[in-house]
Structure formats: structure tokens, C-alpha cells
Amino acid sequence: MQLKEFTIERVIAGYRKQEFSPSELATSYLDAIEEQNGRLGAFLQVDRDLVLAQAAALDSRRQEVNKLPLFGVPIAIKDNFLVKNWQATAGSKILKGYVSPYTATCVEKLESAGAIIIGKTNLDEFAMGSSTENSAYFPAKNPWDTSRVTGGSSGGSASAVAAALAVGSLGSDTGGSIRQPARLCGIVGLKPTYGRVSRYGIIAFASSLDQVGPFGRTVQDVASLLEVISGYDRNDATSSRAIVPHYSDHLKGATLKNVRVGIARDWLEGVDGEVRKSFDEAVKLMIKDGAKIVDISLPHSRYALSTYYIIAPCEASSNLARYDGIHSGFRAEGVTDLDSVYFKSRGQGFGAEVKLRIMLGTYALSAGYYDAFYGKANEVRKLIQQDFLTAYEDCDCIVMPTSPSTAFKFGEKAADPIKMYTSDICTLPVSLAGLPALSVPCGLDSQGLPIGLQFIGKHFEESHLLKVAHKYELERGEFPLPAGVDY
Amino acid sequence: MSGSSNLDREDVLKIARLARLELDEAEVALYQDRLGRVLEYVRELNQVKTEKAATVKHVPRDAVSIREDRAIEFTDREALLRNAPAQIEEHFLVPTVIEQN
Amino acid sequence: MSLSEKYEAVIGLEVHAQLLTESKMFCGCRNAYGAPPNTQMCPVCTGQPGTLPVINQFAVELGVRAALAIKAEIHHESVFSRKNYFYPDLPKGYQISQYERPFCTRGKILISLGDGSEKEIGITRIHFEEDAGKNLHKGDHTQVDLNRAGVPLIEIVSEPDMRTAEEAGQYLRTLRTLLRYANVTDGDMEKGNFRCDANISVRPRGQKEFGTKVELKNINSFRFVEKAVEYEIDRQIRAIEGGETIVQQTRGWNSAKNVSEVMREKEDAHDYRYFPEPDLAPLQISDKWIGEIKNELPELPDQKKSRFESSYGLSGYDAGVLTASRDLANYFEGVVDVCKDAKTSANWVMNELLGRLNAVGKDIVETPVSAMELANLISKVQSGAISGKIGKTVFEEMFETGKTAESIIEAQGLKQISDPSALEPVVRKVMEANPGQVAGYKAGKVKLLGFFVGQVMKETKGQANPGLVNDIVKKLLDS
Structure with missing residues (x-):
């Protein structure tokens, strides 16, 4: 059995042909993870017993392979998701040893569809970061070049799929945390429309921006995962009641003919030469297939970084107040009064980037500053969103690079927060507008590192977005695996 | 932004106190620098004319989802207590609190 | 001129009333008083990572009932906000409340006073919020019970319209009556499901500006509302008369000592960093919904x-x-x-x-x-x-x-004797015992009839049917 060949379709076909049982497949994945995780740091927790128990239960339900869309498919879950009986650390010391008392809605949906939860993946602490260097445990490494970052914050989930240690995975995207690591690791990653997937059971970073989404090797796999995890959840008042289409079925017969593809030219100015070249080639391919290119303008998106770095820290400063050394998780040792429970537990429990963002948000919400920061940023956010809605009067989807440069080396951007934050410059506006977007690999640079193309759709029109991306993917042809993945 | 981008030490300590974060001296210096940089950067929003924002509708959303008033028992309360760092007699335990309310 | 003629108090009350729902404000845990500690809790109300609030529909309806009862404006759109502060009884590190845009403003109630007059007291706003848990102080440690965390509350904020302790007491009683009529709350101060904080200041009579206000907490019984408010007014007047300046502070009523005591000074005032709760879209209350609630509103x-x-x-x-x-x-x-x-x-x-x-x-x-x-x-x-x-x-x-x-x-044997055959012998006995009165009656002193009836009633220990006795006496005397 060759793990590197597995897509969801291929796994299901294997079960139908009785090539392997769920337990056999799960064991192969567990063995591969055990062998590779030291090199890649993709997983924070892999519990053999919990995995094999799920697989064994499926062994006795083999006939259900025709009913359950993800029967026996090993899926990795970012460690800021709660899965009952698994730890959920969010990559933070402050939640070390925290055992989930319940399961996130989207993971419940995966389980009901027959998926095997294979492990919990590494991330930047509380999903705050663009490199997975901020994990309190160890950094995740890029399977294409382990001296480079995976991107973040869902670096572990991206690395796991790129290295064939899971067929698919889930991540969360607040400002680019799915798309950017998908791009750096050479796989497909989708951030759905805000409200498409329930956030219940996802450890909150910035509530008005957080969204769950899938990683896969192909657009087809991402579509299959999306249709399982999407839908209204009575436990999430911000989840949408919009009908969930059969995204994967809709891909059949996709065409780019007469699809109006929007490009914001001024956005391409700061982009690396190689990234730009790869982007232009991808656009040519789409034109060849019948797409019509439309010039669009997103004038307020240049303020996305500032807007995001006010809104997200404000919400985070409040969301992370619950880690107080009293109700759950870590309490500093030797604390004998209430103030030291708070100050020491939080001071020692949170890492540097998390503390920076908590303080940013605390400052921006404090008396006298609210209107100038949070109030102003929310106004700009509306304008950013309005630009997109205006652009969509003339086009059906928008393409732009997923990030301006390829995977950087460890520590390269760690010193200057703004420099690190600019790696998300192309994904932030989309998050602020609540739009769906996915990153599809579109080439390799001269160092053999993946480059990604970001497709952005209209609210709740993932179906159309996936069709366009799927068709592009077909035109592009097979995308290679990282060199070391040969198992 | 009305706040100066150059935060002084006292500003950093005040924010850390509000956020209940103990910082050592090196951290105070680090955050004074980093917070200062980010706040300096985000000042650019001052230039943005946002009068039109009031007329922009929010992301199309369903009406707020409301829950029927029905009691549902959560059966695994031990799991909740177990995750607390300290418990006593089925309670969450903290050092003595000087009552404020 | 007495001190109470020289000064005038200005009082506003903030009342927290727990709502009579089956479940909590944002989760399915039971809302009931007196359960064993930490048995009414779930991932949501204990603030477990990843949990989200969902608004209880009936809590909103009870809030609207309260708004209707005080004839207030109900807003079609209102916004929940987070009030951020750290405290052991607050597991999320913030309380979900309403701040800039409450669901209800501008109400009023009419109170009756001892001198027979009536007075209208304005109500600034009513908003929804969730209750906190309870900190139990045990000497060397504090333990936290989260059964109450997330119980639905409305906070009713009055205008500073009251001038005397009596008015404050009557306002509180009238408000409670209204809310109990509407089945909104139990209104039991002793059980803590109806709580009151008073903002009290004094100023020389005739002065327009308010004096510095003091917030008085722990007024947790109707028995000492007036006493506590009266004490605080008196304390402030004496302080001013003694040349002191009133400082803005929070005081607590000590019902054992009958005094108010300092809880915290203004310098400790919290910076709550309110912002709109991103986990909840604005609350919509349509006219149609208000109409339905009005139709089911109990008689006020x-x-x-x-x-x-x-x-x-x-x-x-x-x-x-x-x-x-x-x-x-x-x-x-x-x-x-x-x-x-x-x-x-x-x-x-x-x-x-x-x-x-x-x-x-x-x-x-x-x-x-x-x-x-x-x-x-x-x-x-x-x-x-x-x-x-x-x-x-x-x-x-x-x-x-x-x-x-x-x-x-x-x-x-108190049953009334209405049997003439039982009463006639008694009447005869009374006539025989009083021949003089019989003679007098027959001579025209008809007023003596009452005397005989009275004697018969006495004889029967009041059990005789007086009407019937009257008839029999008359009949026998006239025969």
C-alpha cells in the first residue's frame, strides 16, 4: 500500500475492492507518522489506541463503505479543535494536558461520515502566526525543505497532507491560516465563507474571522470534505442556514468558458518575480480554457493588514481571558493569592506572540481608545468588503497569489512582527470580507518550492469557486509530491 | 489614533496589568518595542475616509439563531472539573478572594 | 432649618432580576435555585474552549414582558456586548451583557406614597445579561460554584428620580410587583434572584447639579431597603456638614451592623473594555413577535x-x-x-x-x-x-x-339552631324567668322585644338563628 497515492476517492475504491481494512490502513498511517513526525513535527498528539478503536469499529461495518462518504479515511485535525477524549492544546503551554470534554461539530460530522481521526496537528499557539514557529512545543517543518517553515498557523495540518501522513485534514483560517500553509506546502486548502462551517468546538482566536476549512491533495478532496463539514449548527449562532450543495458532484463538467475572472493589478506590484511569473502562466492557462479576464480594483484592501491587526487582537484579548489558571488548563506553581494565579499562570502559560496580541487588543479596547482603533477598523473592514461586492458586479471570481513570497527559513521574519504579518497580505482582505477562497498549487520556484494561486469566490458560492479551481487544476496537470515522500 | 505610537514603560505595564500578564524586565522592553511598531503601523487607518462605511450593509447573514428554552443536562461534569487545575469538594479552588461585589 | 430641609437626596436604582426560564441564558443547563454545587454546568457556561453562546428565546420574551409592563420602548435591533474582567466566578473572563444598544429604553412606573400622593419614576433602560457563578469564602481558600453562571438576568436601571428612602423602597416594591405579575421573575431578594444597587448622592436643596454619587451594594432584603438608603443619605449629609468631600466609591450595606462600609474607591474602577459580542449577531425583535408576547402577557x-x-x-x-x-x-x-x-x-x-x-x-x-x-x-x-x-x-x-x-x-356544635320546635322551649323559659319584662311588653313597651331576643341568644350561646328567635318571641308575646 502506497500512502502517497491516496486521495479520498482512491481510499474508498481500495475498501470497495477489499484491498485493505480500516485497521490495516490506519496502522499504515500510524507507522508512517511515527517514522516521519520527528523530521516534520506535523503532529502534536497521535494516540494509537484512540485511532485503532475507531478503525476497529469500522472494520465491522465494511458494507457501509457505500453509504459513508469518508468511510475509513484518515483525517488529521488541527490541535485547536476539540475531539472528545483527545487533548486540545492549541499549541499552547497554557492548555497542556487539557482533555476535550466534547467534540467540535465539524469533527462530529466527519466521524458520522466514517472518517478516522488520525491525530492532532501542530499549529502556531492559538493559531496566531504565519509559520508554525509559534508552537509552544516544536515547530512544524516543510516537507519540501525541512529547513523552511510550513507557513501557518495550520502548518501541521498542511505538512501532514503534503507528506501523505493523512489523506486530508482540517485547519482554521482567521487571516490566511489555511491558504498560506497550503500554498507553502504545495497542497489545496480552502477557507469557506464565514458561517459556512460551524465554529463550535474550535478554540476561538478572533470570532468574527475564524473559519474552519479542509486541506487535501486535490480540489476534489477538498470539495468532498467541505460537503461533510458544512451546514447550520444550533450550537453556533453565526452558522448559516444556507443549503449545502453536493460540492464534489458539481465538479463534473466544470468549464472556464465565459467565466469572468477578476484581477486587481495593483496587488501584483509587490509580488516576487518568480511568484508573479507563475501567476501569469496560470492566468494564461485559464484564458486558454475560455476564461475572460476583468480588471478590478480593491482600493481599501491595502489597509487590510492594519485593520486585521486591530480587530483580531481585540477579539483575541477577550477570547483568551478564560485561560486564567482557575477553570481549565495551566496554573503556575507556588501561587498563594488570586492575583498571582492570574498574572503568573498567564504570564508563564502564554508564548511571546500571544502575549503581544493580547496586549495589542487590550490596549485598543481600553477606555479612550475604542473608537480610534476597534471602531475605526470595523469601518474600514466594511469598506474592504464593499470593494469586493462592487468588484463582483463585473466578475465571477477573483484570482491573486496566495502569498507574495515562497517558504522562508526559520527565524527569518521572527524579529519584526510587521514583516511576519505581511506574509498574509494577500489572504487578509478576503478574511475581513468573510469570503470563501482556496489556494491551489500553481508551480515551483527555482528552489523547487511550491507557489500557490488563490481563487476567491462570492459569499456562499463555494460550489462555483471549486468548479473554477478544479478546472484550472485539470489544465495544470498533476502536481508533484515533495521529494522525501516515498511510502 | 490618539495614542502615541511610542509607548512608554508605564503604558506597557498598565496594559499588562489589565490583561493579567506578568512580564519580566526583558519582556517589558520587548513589548514596548513591538507594540510600538505595530501601533505605529496601524496609524495609517487615520487617513482612511470612512464616512461611507455607515451605509455599507454587513456580510449577508441569517437572522440571529435563537434557542428554544429547554433544559438539556450535560452528563459529564466530572470532565469539566477534572480539567480545572485545582478542585475541592466538587468546587473550583482558588486562593482566598477579597470580595469586591 | 433641619438638615433634611437643607439637603435633598438623589437616588437611582439598578435592579438585577433573574428570569423565570427553564434553562440558562446561552446554554441548555437548568436554571433552578438550590441544586448541589456545580451540578448545573456544561461546556458553554463553564467557558470551555471552543464553546459559543446561543440566545434563549424565552428569556428574550420575558425581557419584552418586563418592557411592556413598564411601558417602555422596545428596540427592533439590539446588540450583545462583552464586559471584560477577571474574577473566579466568571469563567469566560467576560460577561455577555448589553451595553451601547440595549433592547429596551425609556420606561416608567407610578409609585404610591404614604401621604396618598403618587409619583412617576423614569426607567432609563432594561438590558439582558448573564449571571456570574458564586464565590464561597472558606477562610483560607475560596471555592467556586458555577450553577448560577449563565442564568438569565435583566438589569433595570432607573432614572435618578427618587428623592427619599421611602420613594426608593416603593419603587423597588412596585417594580417587583409588576415583574411578578408578568411572571418575569420570582422577585425574591433573600434568594438573590432580585438584587438592588442604589446610586445615592445629596445636594443642597435648590442646587441643579448632582452631588458626587456613591454606589451602595448588598441591599439584599426588602426589610432594610429604606434603612440602608436612609443611612447612606444621612451619612453623606453629616459628612458634608462636617466639612468632608464625598468621594465617588462603592459601599456595601452591612445588615448586621446597620452601616454602609467602603468596598472600593474610584481609582480601582474597572476598565471593562466593552465591545460587541462577535459570537452573536444583533438581536432582532419584530413587531409581530412583540404582538404575540403582548397577547400572552398576564394581566398587570x-x-x-x-x-x-x-x-x-x-x-x-x-x-x-x-x-x-x-x-x-x-x-x-x-x-x-x-x-x-x-x-x-x-x-x-x-x-x-x-x-x-x-x-x-x-x-x-x-x-x-x-x-x-x-x-x-x-x-x-x-x-x-x-x-x-x-x-x-x-x-x-x-x-x-x-x-x-x-x-x-x-x-x-356551633351549628345555628333554626328549628322552631327547639327554640320555642327556650323562649318560654326566658319569658317565665322575666315576668316583669313580659308585663312591660304587653303594656306597650315593644322595644323590650330586643331584650328577649338577646336573652335567647345568650341562652343558646349565640347559636340560635336570630331572625327566627325574633319571630318566635314576637309570636309568643303577642299571643
């Missing part, structure tokens, strides 16, 4: 009072007394239902029952005489089975022992 005190006047023919005063609480009004209607005589029922309830309850300091819900039993007693008097006077004795006995009228009358 003033509606009930006018109905009592018009359909029972009661005086304004009687109707007012009988509608002072919904329980009392229900009791009264229970009596009328059975005995069908509203005026008589009103007299019995007001004079006998309330008189006795007040004497022993009990509330109508604690009455040992049920409405049905009181109605039975009244019916016996009306049918002549017992006399009115004996009726009152029987009532005393019922109140003391909780026995039924029937059994008391039976056991003590």
Missing part, C-alpha cells in the same frame, strides 16, 4: 384593579388592596368563584384574613386558610348555617389550627 396590576372595580363593584381602595400582589388577587378571585358574593368576600379577605396575616407577619402564599375554605365559611354564614359572629370565631380557629370550617362547627 392596574388592569386588574380596574377590572375588580368594574366587574366586582369594589371601591377603588378595596380593589387596590386586593391587587397589591398577584397571589392576593388570585386568592380573592378564588373565594369569589365559590361564594359568588364579591363584596362579602372582599370584606372577609381584607378584614379577617389580611388582618390576621399582618399580625403574624405572613404573606398571602403562606396562609393557613385556603381560598376554598374561606369561601365555604362565608357560604355557611350566608346560608344562615352559622351566624356572622360565630363565623368570625370559626375563622380564628381555622387560622390557628388549619382545620376546615365544617370540622370546627361540627366538633364544637
Whole structure:
């Protein structure tokens, strides 16, 4: 059995042909993870017993392979998701040893569809970061070049799929945390429309921006995962009641003919030469297939970084107040009064980037500053969103690079927060507008590192977005695996 | 932004106190620098004319989802207590609190 | 000039009322008082990572009822906000409340005062919020019970319209009555489901500006609302007279010592960093929904009072007394239902029952005489089975022992004698014993008739039917 060949379709076909049982497949994945995780740091927790128990239960339900869309498919879950009986650390010391008392809605949906939860993946602490260097445990490494970052914050989930240690995975995207690591690791990653997937059971970073989404090797796999995890959840008042289409079925017969593809030219100015070249080639391919290119303008998106770095820290400063050394998780040792429970537990429990963002948000919400920061940023956010809605009067989807440069080396951007934050410059506006977007690999640079193309759709029109991306993917042809993945 | 981008030490300590974060001296210096940089950067929003924002509708959303008033028992309360760092007699335990309310 | 003539107090009240829902504000845990510690909790109300709030529909409806009861404006769109602060009884590190855009503003209630006057008190706003848990202090440590965390509350903020402790007390009682009528809250201060903080300042009479206000907390019983407010007003006046400056602070009422004590100074004032709760879209309350809630709104005190006047023919005063609480009004209607005589029922309830309850300091819900039993007693008097006077004795006995009228009358042989053949011998006996009076009557002193009736009643220990005795006496004397 060759793990590197597995897509969801291929796994299901294997079960139908009785090539392997769920337990056999799960064991192969567990063995591969055990062998590779030291090199890649993709997983924070892999519990053999919990995995094999799920697989064994499926062994006795083999006939259900025709009913359950993800029967026996090993899926990795970012460690800021709660899965009952698994730890959920969010990559933070402050939640070390925290055992989930319940399961996130989207993971419940995966389980009901027959998926095997294979492990919990590494991330930047509380999903705050663009490199997975901020994990309190160890950094995740890029399977294409382990001296480079995976991107973040869902670096572990991206690395796991790129290295064939899971067929698919889930991540969360607040400002680019799915798309950017998908791009750096050479796989497909989708951030759905805000409200498409329930956030219940996802450890909150910035509530008005957080969204769950899938990683896969192909657009087809991402579509299959999306249709399982999407839908209204009575436990999430911000989840949408919009009908969930059969995204994967809709891909059949996709065409780019007469699809109006929007490009914001001024956005391409700061982009690396190689990234730009790869982007232009991808656009040519789409034109060849019948797409019509439309010039669009997103004038307020240049303020996305500032807007995001006010809104997200404000919400985070409040969301992370619950880690107080009293109700759950870590309490500093030797604390004998209430103030030291708070100050020491939080001071020692949170890492540097998390503390920076908590303080940013605390400052921006404090008396006298609210209107100038949070109030102003929310106004700009509306304008950013309005630009997109205006652009969509003339086009059906928008393409732009997923990030301006390829995977950087460890520590390269760690010193200057703004420099690190600019790696998300192309994904932030989309998050602020609540739009769906996915990153599809579109080439390799001269160092053999993946480059990604970001497709952005209209609210709740993932179906159309996936069709366009799927068709592009077909035109592009097979995308290679990282060199070391040969198992 | 009305706040100066150059935060002084006292500003950093005040924010850390509000956020209940103990910082050592090196951290105070680090955050004074980093917070200062980010706040300096985000000042650019001052230039943005946002009068039109009031007329922009929010992301199309369903009406707020409301829950029927029905009691549902959560059966695994031990799991909740177990995750607390300290418990006593089925309670969450903290050092003595000087009552404020 | 006395100090109270020289100064005027300005009082505003903030009332927190727990709502009578089955479940909590944002999760499915049961909202009930008195369960064993930490048994009514779930991932949501303990603030587990990843959990989200979902608004309880009925809590909103109860809030709207409260708004209707105080004739306030209800906003079609309101916004939940987070109030951020750290405290062990607050597991999320923030309380979900409403801040800039509450669901209800500009209400008012009318209060009655001891001198017979009435006064309108403005209500600034009502907003929704969730309750915190409880910190239990155990000497060397504090332990936290989260059963109460997330229980739905409304906070009702009055205008600074009150000027005396009496007004504050009456406002609080009237508000409670209204909310209890509307089935919004239990309104039990002792159980903590109805809580009151008072903002109190004093200023020289005639001055327009308010003085520096002090927030007074821990007023947790109706028994000492006036006393606490009075004390604080007095304390401030004395302080000013003594040359002190009042500082803005929070004080707590110490009901054991009957004094207010400093809890915190203004410098400790929190910076709550309010911002709109991103996990909840703005709350929409449509006119249609308000209409439905209005249709199901229980009858409110003033509606009930006018109905009592018009359909029972009661005086304004009687109707007012009988509608002072919904329980009392229900009791009264229970009596009328059975005995069908509203005026008589009103007299019995007001004079006998309330008189006795007040004497022993009990509330109508604690009455040992049920409405049905009181109605039975009244019916016996009306049918002549017992006399009115004996009726009152029987009532005393019922109140003391909780026995039924029937059994008391039976056991003590109090049944009225209405059999002429039983009464005639008694009348004859009285006539024989008083020949002089008989002669006098026959000589034309007809007023002596009353004397004979009285003697017969005395002879029968009041059990004789007085009308019948009258007839028999007349018949035998005239024969």
C-alpha cells in the first residue's frame, strides 16, 4: 500500500475492492507518522489506541463503505479543535494536558461520515502566526525543505497532507491560516465563507474571522470534505442556514468558458518575480480554457493588514481571558493569592506572540481608545468588503497569489512582527470580507518550492469557486509530491 | 489614533496589568518595542475616509439563531472539573478572594 | 432649618432580576435555585474552549414582558456586548451583557406614597445579561460554584428620580410587583434572584447639579431597603456638614451592623473594555413577535384593579388592596368563584384574613386558610348555617389550627339552631324567668322585644338563628 497515492476517492475504491481494512490502513498511517513526525513535527498528539478503536469499529461495518462518504479515511485535525477524549492544546503551554470534554461539530460530522481521526496537528499557539514557529512545543517543518517553515498557523495540518501522513485534514483560517500553509506546502486548502462551517468546538482566536476549512491533495478532496463539514449548527449562532450543495458532484463538467475572472493589478506590484511569473502562466492557462479576464480594483484592501491587526487582537484579548489558571488548563506553581494565579499562570502559560496580541487588543479596547482603533477598523473592514461586492458586479471570481513570497527559513521574519504579518497580505482582505477562497498549487520556484494561486469566490458560492479551481487544476496537470515522500 | 505610537514603560505595564500578564524586565522592553511598531503601523487607518462605511450593509447573514428554552443536562461534569487545575469538594479552588461585589 | 430641609437626596436604582426560564441564558443547563454545587454546568457556561453562546428565546420574551409592563420602548435591533474582567466566578473572563444598544429604553412606573400622593419614576433602560457563578469564602481558600453562571438576568436601571428612602423602597416594591405579575421573575431578594444597587448622592436643596454619587451594594432584603438608603443619605449629609468631600466609591450595606462600609474607591474602577459580542449577531425583535408576547402577557396590576372595580363593584381602595400582589388577587378571585358574593368576600379577605396575616407577619402564599375554605365559611354564614359572629370565631380557629370550617362547627356544635320546635322551649323559659319584662311588653313597651331576643341568644350561646328567635318571641308575646 502506497500512502502517497491516496486521495479520498482512491481510499474508498481500495475498501470497495477489499484491498485493505480500516485497521490495516490506519496502522499504515500510524507507522508512517511515527517514522516521519520527528523530521516534520506535523503532529502534536497521535494516540494509537484512540485511532485503532475507531478503525476497529469500522472494520465491522465494511458494507457501509457505500453509504459513508469518508468511510475509513484518515483525517488529521488541527490541535485547536476539540475531539472528545483527545487533548486540545492549541499549541499552547497554557492548555497542556487539557482533555476535550466534547467534540467540535465539524469533527462530529466527519466521524458520522466514517472518517478516522488520525491525530492532532501542530499549529502556531492559538493559531496566531504565519509559520508554525509559534508552537509552544516544536515547530512544524516543510516537507519540501525541512529547513523552511510550513507557513501557518495550520502548518501541521498542511505538512501532514503534503507528506501523505493523512489523506486530508482540517485547519482554521482567521487571516490566511489555511491558504498560506497550503500554498507553502504545495497542497489545496480552502477557507469557506464565514458561517459556512460551524465554529463550535474550535478554540476561538478572533470570532468574527475564524473559519474552519479542509486541506487535501486535490480540489476534489477538498470539495468532498467541505460537503461533510458544512451546514447550520444550533450550537453556533453565526452558522448559516444556507443549503449545502453536493460540492464534489458539481465538479463534473466544470468549464472556464465565459467565466469572468477578476484581477486587481495593483496587488501584483509587490509580488516576487518568480511568484508573479507563475501567476501569469496560470492566468494564461485559464484564458486558454475560455476564461475572460476583468480588471478590478480593491482600493481599501491595502489597509487590510492594519485593520486585521486591530480587530483580531481585540477579539483575541477577550477570547483568551478564560485561560486564567482557575477553570481549565495551566496554573503556575507556588501561587498563594488570586492575583498571582492570574498574572503568573498567564504570564508563564502564554508564548511571546500571544502575549503581544493580547496586549495589542487590550490596549485598543481600553477606555479612550475604542473608537480610534476597534471602531475605526470595523469601518474600514466594511469598506474592504464593499470593494469586493462592487468588484463582483463585473466578475465571477477573483484570482491573486496566495502569498507574495515562497517558504522562508526559520527565524527569518521572527524579529519584526510587521514583516511576519505581511506574509498574509494577500489572504487578509478576503478574511475581513468573510469570503470563501482556496489556494491551489500553481508551480515551483527555482528552489523547487511550491507557489500557490488563490481563487476567491462570492459569499456562499463555494460550489462555483471549486468548479473554477478544479478546472484550472485539470489544465495544470498533476502536481508533484515533495521529494522525501516515498511510502 | 490618539495614542502615541511610542509607548512608554508605564503604558506597557498598565496594559499588562489589565490583561493579567506578568512580564519580566526583558519582556517589558520587548513589548514596548513591538507594540510600538505595530501601533505605529496601524496609524495609517487615520487617513482612511470612512464616512461611507455607515451605509455599507454587513456580510449577508441569517437572522440571529435563537434557542428554544429547554433544559438539556450535560452528563459529564466530572470532565469539566477534572480539567480545572485545582478542585475541592466538587468546587473550583482558588486562593482566598477579597470580595469586591 | 433641619438638615433634611437643607439637603435633598438623589437616588437611582439598578435592579438585577433573574428570569423565570427553564434553562440558562446561552446554554441548555437548568436554571433552578438550590441544586448541589456545580451540578448545573456544561461546556458553554463553564467557558470551555471552543464553546459559543446561543440566545434563549424565552428569556428574550420575558425581557419584552418586563418592557411592556413598564411601558417602555422596545428596540427592533439590539446588540450583545462583552464586559471584560477577571474574577473566579466568571469563567469566560467576560460577561455577555448589553451595553451601547440595549433592547429596551425609556420606561416608567407610578409609585404610591404614604401621604396618598403618587409619583412617576423614569426607567432609563432594561438590558439582558448573564449571571456570574458564586464565590464561597472558606477562610483560607475560596471555592467556586458555577450553577448560577449563565442564568438569565435583566438589569433595570432607573432614572435618578427618587428623592427619599421611602420613594426608593416603593419603587423597588412596585417594580417587583409588576415583574411578578408578568411572571418575569420570582422577585425574591433573600434568594438573590432580585438584587438592588442604589446610586445615592445629596445636594443642597435648590442646587441643579448632582452631588458626587456613591454606589451602595448588598441591599439584599426588602426589610432594610429604606434603612440602608436612609443611612447612606444621612451619612453623606453629616459628612458634608462636617466639612468632608464625598468621594465617588462603592459601599456595601452591612445588615448586621446597620452601616454602609467602603468596598472600593474610584481609582480601582474597572476598565471593562466593552465591545460587541462577535459570537452573536444583533438581536432582532419584530413587531409581530412583540404582538404575540403582548397577547400572552398576564394581566398587570392596574388592569386588574380596574377590572375588580368594574366587574366586582369594589371601591377603588378595596380593589387596590386586593391587587397589591398577584397571589392576593388570585386568592380573592378564588373565594369569589365559590361564594359568588364579591363584596362579602372582599370584606372577609381584607378584614379577617389580611388582618390576621399582618399580625403574624405572613404573606398571602403562606396562609393557613385556603381560598376554598374561606369561601365555604362565608357560604355557611350566608346560608344562615352559622351566624356572622360565630363565623368570625370559626375563622380564628381555622387560622390557628388549619382545620376546615365544617370540622370546627361540627366538633364544637356551633351549628345555628333554626328549628322552631327547639327554640320555642327556650323562649318560654326566658319569658317565665322575666315576668316583669313580659308585663312591660304587653303594656306597650315593644322595644323590650330586643331584650328577649338577646336573652335567647345568650341562652343558646349565640347559636340560635336570630331572625327566627325574633319571630318566635314576637309570636309568643303577642299571643
